[in-house]
Every structure is written in structure tokens, then in C-alpha cells.
Amino acid sequence: MNAIVISGGPGSGKTTLLNALKSRGFNCSDEISRQLIQEQVNLNSENLPWKNLSSFAELALERMVEEYKKSLLLEEPTFFDRAIPDIIAYLKVGNIRVESQFNEALKNYKYQSNVFMAPPWEAIYINDNERWQTFEEATELYNMLTKTYQTAGYTLIELPSCSVEERVDFVLEKLEQNKSI
Template sequence: MGEQRFPPNRFFVITGGPGTGKTTLLDALRAKQFPCIPEVAREIIREQVACGGDALPWQNKAAYTQLMLKTSVESYLQTMDEYTPGSVVFFDRGIPDTLCYAAMIGLEIPDEPELASRYRYHRRVFILPPWPEIYHTDAERKQTWEEAVFTYEMMKKTYSKYGYQLIDVPLVPVVERVKFLERHIREEHT
């Protein structure tokens, strides 16, 4: 796997459990011309369903996790190539999300510490807490509310384990969430 060419101090991760408004927030950031790197999980699910593959979270979790990890690293490296060191870039989930998922399903990733230290993001990670009023399932999101809350808690533990500072994004309308992120980014780089 590739070497890091510059510290991605402006690679911001937006994470959390499923159904927390992450996609809506990222869409609003894109509308403000912020580069946003899409989550790999949903694309993998779509591709696997379309081709009849079994690398799916409800079928072959190990294959799904390995594919997610491989694709996440490729996405990270591609972003390193495409954006200048000063660019603010938002990632819809980061590599630690995949490491967290692996831990949640009991799958050991032998080079986990190396992956977590090699592919770094900004030290502050934005995490969206569970929000019952907006939570729903769909064809690709099958987790129960309890699983969503558990995922949020595990994400907090995983990112903290690797030295990230978690910033809870408030449960407010998306316009206010965008302002919250922009304020934190300005404070960080002024």
C-alpha cells in the first residue's frame, strides 16, 4: 500500500452510525463546493447486488470488510493525488470506520495498527450522534435502531483508540450543521 506524501491536515472525516443525516450533510457541503469523498460501503453493496456477488454485510461479512478496506485505501490514495495539501476535503467515513466494522463482527485485521497510522485524517473527526426522529431503514441500510446506537458508540471508541478527537455534530437542521463544521474548520486554521 502507498506511502503518505503529505500530512492530510485538512482531510476531515464525517462519521457516525447509520441514519444520522450524514448523506444530507455531505450533500449540503457539496452544494457549497466542498470536495466530498463518497462512502465506499453503499457503492460496494450496489455493485455486489448488481453482479450477484456475496461480499455483502448480510452474506459474506469477511469478504465485504476486505473489499471495503481495499476500496477505502484506494479512495484515500486517489484523494491524496487529486487534491493539494491545503485543500479542505470531507470524507464520508474514513478507514477507521472499516476497522470498527471489522471489530464489531469479530474479524481480525492483521495490519490494523499500521493501516490506522499510515492513512491519517485531520485529528478532529466529526461524528453524528443517533437521531431517532430522522432514523429509517432502506434497501441498503438494514440495521435496527439499537444497532445504529451501538455502531455510534463503537465508532467513538475506535477513533479515540487511534488518537482522534471526536466532535459531536449537533442535532439541528442541515444548514446549522454546515455552519457548525465551517466554524470548526475556520477555528482550526486561523
């Protein structure tokens, strides 16, 4: 399986890690949620996670399925900044019913069984235009993410709190151990 997920709570260094992997020549799918937030804000839309999480989640699911399908056309692995289980975890934290299309997508679009999880890391956590959560909320989401991925049958590999270069080396070493790349 060439679809490798890097997940974790907001502000835990996922995107920085993905950018470093990209700079080393790996295929990477940028975080769909961040892209959608920027697009929806520019459209002055209500389809934002803090205004209409259900509608936002549907947009994110559609875009994530598209990205997943694109990755299947490549021979090399693709690293994903979040994946379908993340949407489900966000809905659960928001106390919003997880509709059947999310569970169907979870069954139909499988990622590599080992998922890299970036734990909450307060020393690097910052808010920005797309990250509105407090550190405590980011930690709550991380806990739901781990539960959601484990319930879906994924094995979690916690990323160490270290430099981005060390994190890249850690990921590549773990993948080599599992013969994933």
C-alpha cells in the first residue's frame, strides 16, 4: 500500500514534516482541511468547521477521496497530511452524527496499516487563520484521532518530539523496516 498517513492534533508538526518529505522528493498530499478553510473563507461561505462542521466534513471527504484515487495512479508512495479517519474524529469531537458515507469511505479507501501520529506538542503549538483550536482542544482531538484510527484497524506509530530532520529519518527508517518504500 502506497498511501501513508501522517496524522495528529492541530499544531503538532505534521505539515512541517510533510514539507520536509516533499523537499526530499516524496509525493505528498497537502492537508485538505487547511485548503478547504482557505477556499471557503475566500468565498465568504458558511461551509467552515466552526460554522457548519457537517457540510465542511462532506467537502473534505469528497476531496480526500479524490486525492486518494490520484495516489493510486502513482508507483511511488504518497504521504497524506490527514486522511478519512480524521474527518470522522472531527465529527465525533463535535458531537455530530457520522453519516454512512463516511463509514463507507473508511471501508473502501484503505491506507497503509501503519499510521504516523504526531502527539500534542505545546512547545511548537501556534494558532493561525486555519487553526482556531486551543491547545487543550487540539489534545482532545488527538485523543479521538488515536481512538478512531485504532478502531478502524490501523497501527499507530507515535512520532518523536524532535527536529524535523530527525522526524523525517524516523519515518523513513520505520517504513524501511516495514518494506513500505
